Amino acid sequence: MxxxxxxxxxxxxxxxxxxxxxxxxxxxxxxxxxxxxxxxxxxxxxxxxxxxxxxxxxxxxxxxxxxxxxxxxxxxxxxxxxxxxxxxxxxxxxxxxxxxxxxxxxxxxxxxxxxxxxxxxxxxxxxxxxxxxxxxxxxxxxxxxxxxxxxxxxxxxxxxxxxxxxxxxxxxxxxxNETQKIVCTSKESVDDVLFLENEIKLVGVGKLLSSKGFDRILRITKRLREEGFPVHTYILGIGPEEQNLKKYVTLNGLDKYVDLLGYQTNPYKYVAKCDLFVCASFAEGFSTATTEALIVGVPVCTVNVSGMNEMLGCQNEYGIVTDNDEGALYQGILHMIGDSEVLAYYKKKAIERGKFFxxxxxxxxxxxxxxxx
The missing domain is CATH 3.40.50.2000 (Glycogen Phosphorylase B;)
Structure with missing residues (x-):
């Protein structure tokens, strides 16, 4: 050369x-x-x-x-x-x-x-x-x-x-994104967390900053539990908002239904075991965590931040993009978890779209x- x-x-x-x-x-x-x-x-x-x-x-x-x-x-x-x-x-x-x-x-x-x-x-x-x-x-x-x-x-x-x-x-x-490595490591077993078949597993990944909106995900989790949906939320990441999020979980009796898993060198094995990836950020560029969720074949529901329409299609082709507010995100999640056929459809579309990256x-x-x- x-x-x-x-x-x-x-x-x-x-x-x-x-x-x-x-x-x-x-x-x-x-x-x-x-x-x-x-x-x-x-x-x-x-x-x-x-x-x-x-x-x-x-x-x-x-x-x-x-x-x-x-x-x-x-x-x-x-x-x-x-x-x-x-x-x-x-x-x-x-x-x-x-x-x-x-x-x-x-x-x-x-x-x-x-x-x-x-x-x-x-x-x-x-x-x-x-x-x-x-x-x-x-x-x-x-x-x-x-x-x-x-x-x-x-x-x-x-x-x-x-x-x-x-x-x-x-x-x-x-x-x-290291697509082959992500897919391969997503198949590793998880020994430190119990994933129950009868629960609807939501997951969010990112640095625990206020701009990432993880507090919105927790409030939506509480609302869904109160309405009888057996949701369990997993959040992967560390950051300055960690104590505030933990406090909210404890004060609202969500300890059994929310796991803050901290930073994981292999987040993919946790994401892959979940039913729905949620992005609640107030701002993004082109979300790496959302791309990785698609690569491991997990359906996505996200608020409308930069890059999401490019990633998921302007007509919700590969996932659900809602307005960037908590109520709209709640409705989007409800639409996906409330109908097993909708969730199954978007799982297929996630696998299809993941191959693009x-x-x-x-x-x-x-x-x-x-x-x-």
Whole structure:
């Protein structure tokens, strides 16, 4: 093979979030005869670092997260930050998250280096898109220095181009999921949780943040139990909302019907044993957890956040997408669990749609984009 392209991926950290997970999936499966890959984190923390392949070079800027870091970084220009943090020459530098990563990479002034920015979530307003920059003008100037901006869904692309004035080319590339590994590990046995045949098993996966809406799932669980539906809810993830969720479960007598399972290195074996995957988030980019549920053949009921109509079809073809409010989500779940034929239909559609997110296809699309820069 000819000369490899030397690529840097910069990300905030390798924590349990979706972007962090799909970056590890992507770099681990890229062709190492074509690409020499370095992953750099701003902060040397995160549960996903253990899954990074040994052939990927790993670097970190700070050993741990410090308070007010994004304000401190604003004291320095993007050019100065780049000079301080990025010591080597790369053919391509990728800011794999919005905000500080994009600001740092935009400071590269090497004419031989191509710059790529990945956008994972809807910004909604120009103020939010510019939150990690000194102002909106600086945000637009930085993003317009990139040779390619990649959005994880059409909805994210439409949002991003509407809130900032961008002249740089913008494309859509879907996240990478290790489909074969997910299917294989989903078949492993579960020894620490009892799944009862006579219960309707709901599951949610993600970092326990208020933005993920797990409290909505708990309130819906309570309502369904009160109405006589034998639902049992499983939530996988850790985060700042954990104690609030546990408190709600205890105060509302749901201890027998809700399991908070924490972070699991293999969430798929739990998800695969459930009847319905629920996403109650207030915002998403292109939900990794929802994609993974489809890959293991579990029906999906979700509120309408970015990417869901692309994933499930605008006419609820592959799953149910409701308005983004608790009442609508409750009605959607009720429609699916209240009729065994509806649930069986969407199980078939989940299996069908899961095949669309083939790992090889998504990795090839990224490699082709990078190679053409």
């Amino acid at each position: 000819g000369i490899k392209k030397k690529i840097l991926f910069l990300i905030h950290d390798l924590g349990q979030g979706g972007a962090e997970k799909v970056l590890v999936n992507l770099v681990n499966n890229m062709d190492d005869t074509k690409f020499d890959i370095t992953v750099m984190t701003l902060f040397d923390v995160g549960i996903n670092r253990q899954f990074l392949s040994k052939r990927i070079r790993y670097r970190s800027i700070f050993s741990r997260v410090f308070k007010g870091n994004s304000h401190v970084m604003k004291l320095f220009s993007p050019k100065m930050l780049h000079r301080l943090f990025i010591k080597e020459h790369y053919d391509i530098e990728v800011a794999y998250l919005e905000g500080p990563c994009a600001r740092i990479i935009s400071g590269c002034h090497d004419m031989d280096t191509k710059l790529v920015s990945w956008v994972h979530i809807e910004q909604s307003t120009s103020e939010r898109a510019a939150a990690s920059f000194r102002n909106i003008e600086e945000a637009q100037k930085c993003y317009n220095r990139f040779h390619q901006i990649v959005c994880v869904s059409a909805a994210v692309k439409n949002d991003f181009t509407s809130v900032l004035s961008i002249s740089a080319p913008v494309c859509v590339l879907y996240n990478t 083939n790992m090889k296809t998504t990795v090839n699309a990224v490699e082709e984009m990078l190679w053409k820069l």
